[in-house]
Amino acid sequence: MIEGQQLSAGQFAQLMGIDRHLLNRFDELGLFEPANRDKNGHRSYDLTQINQWLSLQATVKLENDLNKTKATLQANKNNHVAMLKYQQQLIEEQLRQLSTAHQQISQEITNQETARRAMPEAVTVVDRSPINLLTTTFPEEREVTGEQVQKHVSHVLSVMGTPPVNLLVGRVRSRHAIEASRTELITALYTPLNPGSKIKADMTELGGQAVLTYHHLDTPLIEGFNHLRDYAKDHHLSLGTNYYEEPVVGCWQTDEPSKQVVRLLVEVRE
Template sequence: MLSIGEFARLVGVSVRMLRHYDRLGLLEPARVDEYTGYRSYSTAQLDRANRLVALKDLGFSLDQVGHLLADGASEGEVLALLRQRSDELTHQLRADARRLAQVQARIRLIAKEIPMSTYHETALPALTLAARSVRITDMTSFETEMGPLFDSVGSALTASGVHPVGPGVALYAPDRDAMIASAAEPIGDAPTPAGLEEVTVEAVDRALTTQYVAPDLEGIQAAWQGLVSEVERRGLTAQGTCREVYLSTPFDGEGWVVDLQQPIG
C-alpha cells in the first residue's frame, strides 16, 4: 500500500487535491485507518488517477470527469481526447507565436527600430506568370491567404511537370476597398497548367524598390511602409500593381530575401 503522500507524488497532484477527489467520490483511498484516518492507496488505482488527471487537464469539470469515469471511459477514448487536446494546444501555441511576432514587429515599427533601407529607382520588366489570385477584403489575412495560395500554385506546376524559371512573385493590385493578391511563378514558354491562370504584368518605366532581408516575414509590413513613405517623401505617387519578388526563402535553406517593387508616377 502507498501512503497518500507517496501516491500524490506518483500521480503528480497535491495531497489536498487527493483529499478533494476522495470527498467527491472520484478517487477513494483503498483503505482508511479507522483509528488515525490515514489514507492508503494501491498501485492498482494509478490507472484511474491518471485518467482523472488527464480528463481534468483536458478542460472537463470534475462533475464531467466523474460521469466519464463512471461510464467507464476506456484508455483508447482518453488517449483520443488527449491527442485531440494536444493538437488544439499546438495550434493555439503556433497562433500565439504568430501574434507575438506581429506585436513585436509593431513595437519595432512604432519605436522606429526598423533598420534604414536603401531605395532604388528603376524600371520593371514585363512578366508572364502562372498564378492563382484571391480578392482580399480583410487585410489582416494576407499571411493566411498567401502561403496556401503559393502552395497550390506549386502543386499544380509539379503535377503538370512544369518548373519555374525564376523566383516566385506576389502581386498586389488595389480593387476599390479590397486587394487582388496573386501568387505567381514564371514558367517561360511552358503552357500554363490547368487550374492556373496566365497573368501578364506590363513593364513599368519607373518604380521605387528596396530589399527586405530577414529570417522571417514579420517585418515586411514595416518595410512596405518605409518604401511607400519614401515614395511620398520624394514627391512621387504610388500607383499600379506592386510586386514582391522572392529572391531567397527559408525553403532554399536560407532566410528571406524579398525585392519590394512599387510602381511610381
C-alpha cells in the first residue's frame, strides 16, 4: 500500500465504489473518520485507510446495530486481527441462525405436505416426542381476544430473540369445555419450539401416543374434536385433559373457511 498519498472524500468514495453520502454519514457517527480535516471542513483520506473501510463495511453488513459496531471499533482501536475475530463471531451467529431457519422451513414444509396428504377428519394415532412450548396461560377458561394473542406473540418474539420463519399460535382447551361444546373457551395459547432449541420453555407437552385429525373450518370446530372422542371411544382409548388446536397456514390472509385447516390432537393416557 502506498503511504502518504491522500484522496478527497469524493475520490475515496469513487475508489471504494460507494456513495459519498455514506462516507459523510459514517463520519458523523464517528465510525470512519478522515485522515485529515481542514478548517473549512474538507476531508482527505489516506490509501492506508482502505482496509479499515473494508473491515468496517464487512462488520456493518453482519451487524445491524451501528452502536455496537462503534463500541467494538473503539474498544479494538486499530487492531485488525481483533476486528477479524469479531467478524468471525458475527458470521458464526448468522450461520447458527441460518441453520435454525433451515430447520424451521424443513419442518414447516413437512407439516404442510402431511396436512395436504391427510384425509380431512380422518383420525389417526401418532407417536410424538415431547415438545417444548412457549405459553400464555389463563387463570380460568375464557374467550381469547386479539389483545391476548398480541401479548402472546410479543412474549414469543421477545424470548426467541431471532424471529422464527413461521410463528404458530395454538390453543389449548380443557376436556370440560369440549364435553360442553364450548370451543370458544381457552385455557392457554402456545407456540412449539423446534427440537434442540436452547430457548427455555414455559412447559413441555408430554410425548407418547396421541389421536390426531386435520379439520377444515367450513364445519364447526366441535365436530373435529368429537371425531377424536368418538375414535377414542370406539378403540377403548383414554384421552388426556388437554385438547390442542394448531393452525396449518396454507394461505395468508384468507377468510375462506374451506381454506383454513387446523390440526387437532389429544394425548392418549396409558
